[in-house]
Amino acid sequence: MSEFDIKKPVVALPDMDPEPQIPEEELFFTEEELERIAGFTEKYPTNRSAVMPALWLAQEKFGFLPPEVMKLVAEALDMPYAQVYGAATFYTQYYKKQMGTYVLDVCCSFSCQACGSYDVLDYLEEKLGIHAGETTEDGRFTIQEVECLGSCGTAPMLQVTNGPYVHNLTKEKLDELITDLRNDKMPPFTSVTLPQDEDEMGGNRRSDVEHTDTYRTPPAPERWI
Amino acid sequence: MEATNGQTKAGDWQNFERILLPPIRDLHTLDVYEAEYDGYQAIQKVLKEWEPGEVINEVKQANIRGRGGAAFNAGLKWSFMPPKGDRPRYLACNADESEPGTYKDRQLMEYNPHLMFEGILLANYAMEMDACYVYVRGEYADWITHMERELEKLYQKGYVGENIFGSDFSTDIILHKGAGAYICGEETSLMNSLEGKRGYPRIKPPFPAQKGLWDSPTTINNVETLAHVTLVMRHGADWFSAIGAPTHPGSTIYGISGHVNRPGAYEYPTGMLITDLIEKVCGGMRDGKKLKAVVPGGSSVPPLHVDMVDGVTMDADSLREAGSMMGTGGMLVLNEDTDMVTYLRRVNHFYQHESCGQCTPCREGTGWLEAIVTRIDEGEGNLRDLDLLIDLCDQMEGRTICAFADAAAWPVRYTIERFREDFEAKCKPAVFDTGGVTISA
Numbered sequence: 001m002s003e004f005d006i007k008k009p010v011v012a013l014p015d016m017d018p019e020p021q022i023p024e025e026e027l028f029f030t031e032e033e034l035e036r037i038a039g040f041t042e043k044y045p046t047n048r049s050a051v052m053p054a055l056w057l058a059q060e061k062f063g064f065l066p067p068e069v070m071k072l073v074a075e076a077l078d079m080p081y082a083q084v085y086g087a088a089t090f091y092t093q094y095y096k097k098q099m100g101t102y103v104l105d106v107c108c109s110f111s112c113q114a115c116g117s118y119d120v121l122d123y124l125e126e127k128l129g130i131h132a133g134e135t136t137e138d139g140r141f142t143i144q145e146v147e148c149l150g151s152c153g154t155a156p157m158l159q160v161t162n163g164p165y166v167h168n169l170t171k172e173k174l175d176e177l178i179t180d181l182r183n184d185k186m187p188p189f190t191s192v193t194l195p196q197d198e199d200e201m202g203g204n205r206r207s208d209v210e211h212t213d214t215y216r217t218p219p220a221p222e223r224w225i
Numbered sequence: 226m227e228a229t230n231g232q233t234k235a236g237d238w239q240n241f242e243r244i245l246l247p248p249i250r251d252l253h254t255l256d257v258y259e260a261e262y263d264g265y266q267a268i269q270k271v272l273k274e275w276e277p278g279e280v281i282n283e284v285k286q287a288n289i290r291g292r293g294g295a296a297f298n299a300g301l302k303w304s305f306m307p308p309k310g311d312r313p314r315y316l317a318c319n320a321d322e323s324e325p326g327t328y329k330d331r332q333l334m335e336y337n338p339h340l341m342f343e344g345i346l347l348a349n350y351a352m353e354m355d356a357c358y359v360y361v362r363g364e365y366a367d368w369i370t371h372m373e374r375e376l377e378k379l380y381q382k383g384y385v386g387e388n389i390f391g392s393d394f395s396t397d398i399i400l401h402k403g404a405g406a407y408i409c410g411e412e413t414s415l416m417n418s419l420e421g422k423r424g425y426p427r428i429k430p431p432f433p434a435q436k437g438l439w440d441s442p443t444t445i446n447n448v449e450t451l452a453h454v455t456l457v458m459r460h461g462a463d464w465f466s467a468i469g470a471p472t473h474p475g476s477t478i479y480g481i482s483g484h485v486n487r488p489g490a491y492e493y494p495t496g497m498l499i500t501d502l503i504e505k506v507c508g509g510m511r512d513g514k515k516l517k518a519v520v521p522g523g524s525s526v527p528p529l530h531v532d533m534v535d536g537v538t539m540d541a542d543s544l545r546e547a548g549s550m551m552g553t554g555g556m557l558v559l560n561e562d563t564d565m566v567t568y569l570r571r572v573n574h575f576y577q578h579e580s581c582g583q584c585t586p587c588r589e590g591t592g593w594l595e596a597i598v599t600r601i602d603e604g605e606g607n608l609r610d611l612d613l614l615i616d617l618c619d620q621m622e623g624r625t626i627c628a629f630a631d632a633a634a635w636p637v638r639y640t641i642e643r644f645r646e647d648f649e650a651k652c653k654p655a656v657f658d659t660g661g662v663t664i665s666a
Binding site: 111 | 243325492562
């Protein structure tokens with residue numbers, strides 16, 4: 001069968017055989033990781049369902065998911081590469097290209113927009129010298145404009161590399177965050193105290209969290225979009 | 226805890242005692258939940274004394290209106306499950322909270338996850354489910370870790386797994402981490418995602434109760450709905466339906482955001498006046514500005530103009546009459562400085578970004594909606610573009626597999642209808658060449 005020769009594809013076709021980005025000697029799962037993947041498959045009736053947890057595991061290990069990593073996941077789950085590729089490309093949190101060490105996902109959906117998220121984005125772009133969607137030259141930071149992260153009451157806010165949330169952003173807080181991240185200090189998990197707890201219990205109800213924050217009057221945005 | 230606790234009508238909201246998030250220190254841990262909040266008593270009582278069908282009837286009678294947005298009677302939904310056959314049966318708990326403006330389920334997962342776990346066990350018993358998959362959005366990684374810790378304890382104590390509480394009923398709970406896709410909150414898309422596929426919604430029928438996860442009978446419920454199931458089985462349907470609005474009973478977590486002095490997640494009875502929520506609960510508008518618009522239930526619901534807000538209460542029926550929807554109860558408050566064109570532009574960007582791309586009217590339509598509103602926002606639009614937008618909405622609504630296209634079209638249709646002056650102010654005046662006389666419309 002001859003290959004289709006598409007002269008002018010509307011959407012750029014994916015490179016079928018790209019140059020591997022992960023060196024071959026590093027491209028493997030350890031015994032322990034394979035065991036964990038096998039553990040994922042036990043939770044579901046089919047192997048295919050374990051593709052999401054397996055991709056998460058792969059992303060934690062390799063940092064991102066180039067085709068060779070997707071193929072590795074396909075092998076581990078004994079499923080076709082095309083299906084892994086299909087799943088991985090559907091979800092935005094799976095990084096298909098190399099990202100910075102710290103990915104700053106600034107929420108810009110409407111609640112955050114109304115409370116100054118574009119000011120936050122502007123400030124970060126200015127400070128790091130890159131646009132949203134780009135990575136700094138030293139490979140340390142990537143900024144992304146993302147959709148609702150589900151923390152609308154503490155707008156504007158951001159998430160660091162699919163991990164902790166940073167709430168109630170101000171310029172000072174952003175400066176502090178960037179300094180901390182330059183020193184490889186990730187922000188801690190922060191529990192935001194319910195307003196009713198504040199009134200009735202005098203503070204956060206959880207004693208197992210070290211860092212708490214509260215809901216505050218959001219700032220008036222300078223720029224909307 | 227006394228059975229009268231929390232039984233409050235919305236008019237008496239100042240005296241409301243919270244039932245989903247009662248003020249108990251460290252309630253999120255299993256020990257405290259059991260010792261101080263009668264935790265896992267309801268499921269033990271039900272396992273001993275109730276038939277599965279009776280549980281469904283009780284929940285149906287309580288009239289828990291689904292808290293995920295559709296406000297459908299949860300017990301009625303349960304009763305659609307076919308009789309137990311050879312195939313396994315599944316419950317899916319929808320914790321994919323991605324609707325802009327919504328953050329209530331996360332509060333439950335952070336402060337009272339066991340209420341949800343117990344509700345899952347009750348639902349699994351009522352519908353004779355083999356397992357429940359809790360689909361949590363990937364961004365909530367920290368909360369998933371916290372819940373995994375608690376779930377581990379449940380397995381160790383024999384509250385979940387084989388022969389729970391020494392009965393002959395066995396069931397599993399599995400936490401599944403999503404990876405960032407709004408559409409996976411749609412129930413059939415959630416099922417495809419759980420099966421390891423791209424999160425494309427499926428055509429209904431067959432409905433999930435007939436052919437759901439792995440072609441088995443499946444029911445999907447929201448986190449808050451399942452938490453309410455625990456309370457219903459603990460205190461009884463009559464107790465529950467006496468709280469809040471008569472046709473939409475219970476309490477709910479209002480996630481309020483935007484231009485108010487004290488935004489946040491507040492638990493109050495359903496049927497609260499929107500004006501009370503803004504003025505009394507949230508301490509009024511920021512900087513003393515005037516209210517311009519309220520989006521009462523997440524980005525998909527039609528926004529209410531300030532003139533439409535008076536006397537409207539937060540329950541499905543009142544909001545429908547007022548021309549909006551209860552949605553998720555995630556309320557965005559906007560002040561007089563807001564430009565509704567810019568607001569709509571961002572909402573459209575959201576839908577354009579999150580459309581799964583399966584159906585053409587939605588995939589292309591959301592892109593055009595954004596492009597046209599952006600044009601208007603940048604001062605390049607014409608008045609006729611507003612008609613074009615409405616026409617586009619007509620072509621999208623009801624013509625796709627899932628309700629995403631409708632959700633994308635409604636804000637456009639109703640924002641233009643209700644805030645037309647904002648749009649007209651940004652459009653270029655229509656100019657007709659009438660031989661020297663210029664007429665602007």
